[in-house]
């Protein structure tokens with residue numbers, strides 16, 4: 001994949017917004033890959049958690065938003081517990097989700113869920129899913 | 136210490152087996168807890184965004200209700216409720232600004248809240264207040280020869296600041312099982328995520344996780360897996376249907392709440408253990424060990 005990097009992208013307000021919503025300093029990451037090594041959801045992710053951080057460092061907003069990784073993240077907090085730089089990757093994922101959700105770009109649409117989907121799972125699954133995936 | 140009990144939504148429905156077995160066990164131990172007269176859903180997940188205060192209102196409101204009931208602590212059984220309530224509580228303890236905004240928002244409650252109610256999980260109550268050695272003294276039916284793999288999942292132990300045991304290698308559930316006379320088995324997937332809320336729109340990933348977690352427990356020799364979260368329970372138990380479709384070598388196994396095992400050991404009647412609410416019937420495995 002060909003990636004264009006520019007100062008304009010790096011200084012884009014997207015990067016600042018992710019930092020603000022997550023409370024994390026994205027540049028602190030030195031790309032060791034520990035977060036991805038322990039992540040239970042990587043088999044379903046287009047790009048790995050450390051790559052999510054890298055894309056944000058480089059201001060690759062469009063490329064990042066095209067991936068499914070921040071939606072597939074299950075907020076299990078394993079990466080947070082293990083990052084040697086103390087970065088809370090799960091918070092970064094939440095920041096990216098929030099940027100979209102606050103523009104009403106929801107991941108799931110409740111009316112489109114089938115009765116079977118709604119009936120078979122417990123309340124706790126529905127509420128947590130709606131909290132993470134709808135605005 | 137006066138303790139209020141917060142059930143949370145799922146314990147009144149799908150996870151009735153969790154609630155009934157826990158309340159019966161507490162009774163056998165001579166401890167009464169009173170359910171909060173008024174409570175609401177805690178929201179299930181703690182918002183990880185810096186500014187999302189509105190999502191901390193629900194857990195804090197429950198803590199206000201506890202304070203109104205003059206309780207020093209609020210006890211939960213569900214790992215997700217525990218995590219959400221405790222994190223929200225810690226947040227407003229630390230941040231005066233957040234506390235003021237939240238209190239102003241809920242001025243109709245007529246009580247300023249400062250984070251002064253303690254959030255407690257049943258496991259902490261058993262370990263730190265009642266103590267496992269006293270639980271062991273009340274055992275009438277030891278869980279002899281039952282090999283139990285204890286699954287913690289994420290939210291009992293992470294993040295470290297609020298977790299109730301070591302973040303990478305918790306032992307509290309195993310220690311409880313030892314007190315009940317069972318054989319705890321250790322397995323490397325005990326704190327690995329079950330894929331949580333993905334179960335609604337992506338059950339395949341949950342089935343995949345279930346395969347990894349349960350085959351790991353089976354390799355360690357477990358007869359049953361015990362859990363402390365209704366979402367983990369649903370994913371590991373009910374999603375085994377999908378797991379079988381994905382992996383032909385997969386053998387189903389029973390998933391129980393740790394309180395059901397506690398209840399058996401303390402002599403609770405079968406009506407309080409509600410084995411009818413399981414995807415995979417745990418009775419054959421328990422009968423085989425002479426526990427039913």
Ligand code: SF4
Pocket residue numbers: 028029030031032033034035036049050053082083084085086087089
């Ligand atoms: S573990 Fe931390 S430092 Fe290492 S790649 Fe992940 S975010 Fe960066």
Ligand code: SF4
Pocket residue numbers: 035038039040041042049072073074075076077078079080089090093
């Ligand atoms: S919180 Fe998300 S990114 Fe981090 S390990 Fe868990 S699933 Fe992976």
